[in-house]
Amino acid sequence: MKLENFTHFFYDFFISAGWSKPIAVWVNFILNIIVFIIIASALRYVFIKFFRGFLSQIAAKTKTKFDDYLFSNKAIVNLANLIVLIVGRTFITDFLIDYSSPKALIISIVDIAIIIMFIWMIRTILHSFKDYLRSLKNFKDKPIESYIQVFMIITWMIGIVLISSIVTNKSIADFLTAIGALSAVLLLIFKDSILGFVASIQVSVNDTVRIGDWITMEKYGADGTVIEINLSSVKVKNFDYTITTIPTYYLNSDSFTNWRGMQNSNGRRIKRSILIKANSIHYLTGEEIEELKKIQLITAYLNTRTTEIDKYNTKNEIDKSLLINGRNLTNFGVFRKYVDQYLSNHSALNKDMLMMSRQLAPTPHGVPLEIYAFSRDKVWKNYEHIVSDIFDHLLAAVPYFKLEVFEPPTTHDIQKITQNNTRL
Structure with a gap:
């Protein structure tokens, strides 16, 4: 049976059954469309089964994972849809040979569908390519999406020109001329995309x-x-x-x-200060030095340092009736030495990186003693625990050196002062 005879099969049947010619024509047209859709769906099913079986055998023999990503992005389904549309476009003219008015409309719809499906197929391949590159170490952290989006914008623009040409039945050259005239408007519309594309290239x-x-x-x-x-x-x-x-x-x-840079380095920086009251800083007396020698971390330092200072003061006949004369130790200086010793003995700090305590410029809130060091552990939670442990210890150690940490007066402090003044 020729295809032309098949397209007239329902028409001939309805005419022989006594139907009027106009009704028989349109019912025949509708049934032809239904048959066409059924055949196309059957072909789609066959193509999907064939490609899935055939390509899965090829994929099993290849080492690359690119074909696996094609499967996961439904490339086979999109390919089957595209082939069915192309095959349908070839035969639809014969199906609708007697229907010139709807035939032109349906052919235009199928052509538009082919263009859209072709664009979708390109999108599927690009997304599979992106997923494949993401699995490679060298491309895992690169902005691949930016380049894919630029390519898809260009593809969609070409597709829109083709679709517009089909809808309006005008040549592509006419649309390209119109786009050239509207280039300034297009640049304004796609300003963010253009800026983003340039920025993504610079970032990469x-x-x-x-x-x-x-x-x-x-x-x-x-x-x-x-x-x-x-x-x-x-x-x-x-x-x-x-x-x-x-x-x-x-x-x-x-x-x-x-x-x-921090994550790739050997440590995470600790840079935090303790504010010491300026009026709590003073020269150490002999009795205070002897008391501080009980702190094991600075015992050796104090023994060596006091010996050096005593020799200097004796040699130069320094009048030590006033502590300011000659060389002396201060409680703040000894505390800084204690901090240095404490940091150098701390197991969580990286000894190969810079580590120190330093005195910063005095402020209205006291004299800052800054801790500058690097923790071995860079994980945020663990890092915060290390910093907290260090400053818990140092804040608790401050009173042993007759120093005070600065705190603004609280309501309780003001009430206490008021009560003392009232008693006086």
């Missing part, structure tokens, strides 16, 4: 940010791990499990902190 080339980096950008409330870099935005998963989205080009125009 300069290695500013990678996926998995911990970044802090206070302006946008971002403090966490970068989970995605695409054409328009960078997604940061904050430590409170919220997601902050930052425009990609802001990574070049604004400042932010990338903690990758």
